[in-house]
Amino acid sequence: MKDDPTEPNKISKLYKQVSTEEPSGKLDEDILAMAREHVASKNVKKQASHNMRWFSYLTAASLLLVIGLILPVWEDNGSDPLIISELPKRSELEQVSNLDLNEGHQIEKSEDREAPELSEFSRLILQLKTLQEYRKTITQKGDLAENEILDHYQKIDADILAKQNALLSILKMNPRYISDVGIKEPLQEVLTEEQYNSLF
């Protein structure tokens, strides 16, 4: 009996013999190049996203650092940001701490230049002057409610008192400052009469 060439298995075998086409080398190359390009572009995106993440971390860290540096200045100058904005900056205070506080009179003598108390003393006087000036103008702050003004007064008064006490303790520990003629006038300006008299 002769085999039937139209049997599915025979057809399949014949088909496999004839079906041998393959894509051209150029097609292969184009497709593989496409894949390589896609991976490369993905890597570039991944790297960019990695860099962006690090940039965000660094920015956040820098921000925290800046906040960490600014906060102590705020606390130093008073707890209320409204007052702080009116006060001279630390750098400005330190700049003037070595200068004459009273019409060209030189408080600082050469041997005093290294005494930290004197620098603190000058700074306190400047701060007290500024605070007291500010206290006089507080009622002109039109955008503040009455209770806010009172609250403000209390804070400023407490701050002034703390600074006056600090000033007094420096002077008591360094009586030689008191003997300086030029210091009397600024002290009279920033201390109460009672405080001033207690020094002499």
Add this chain to the structure above:
Amino acid sequence: MSSPSDEELLGQYIAGSVSAFESLYRRHKASLYRFILRQIDVNSAEEIYQETWASVISHAQELSTKEHFKAWLFAVARRKIIDRYRHLSVVSSVIDIDESIDDHTTTRPFDSESELGRAKMAQDLLICLNKLPVAQREVFILKEESGFKYKEMATVLNIGVEGVKSRISAMYDNLRKCLAVAWTDLGDK
């Protein structure tokens, strides 16, 4: 050591391995190319082939690892072929035998054992394949080129397993009839 599965290679490619893609490509390039080529002209086949791999390249990430990569690959190619047919307005479920096909068939007796005879048989097979309804031709090529089982073929063709079986059965009926006519001389010899 067994070679990595398609899905493993795809995963490696997604992770950035170009060589994994190359392996995947080499594994399926011939069968996919012929699957497309048997159903459309050469120029369109090359375009569709390239577009299919472009889809793999750009949409690999969206493929779940649970999916059967090869079935997905052939399904993408099939959709592109259908789109092309729609575009060309070549929508015909049955391709009629036309006179030009008869020019390729010889009435001269031939020997199935000779080189020339085998070439003639192969040529007749391809001609008969082209005479099949599109859906039947498609199922034959898919079966022969991909080596898919019924279930996988059903996935690619988006029909049920029973539908695949009935299509295959009808396809062989028509193909055998066509080949029987073409190979009459072979039978006589």
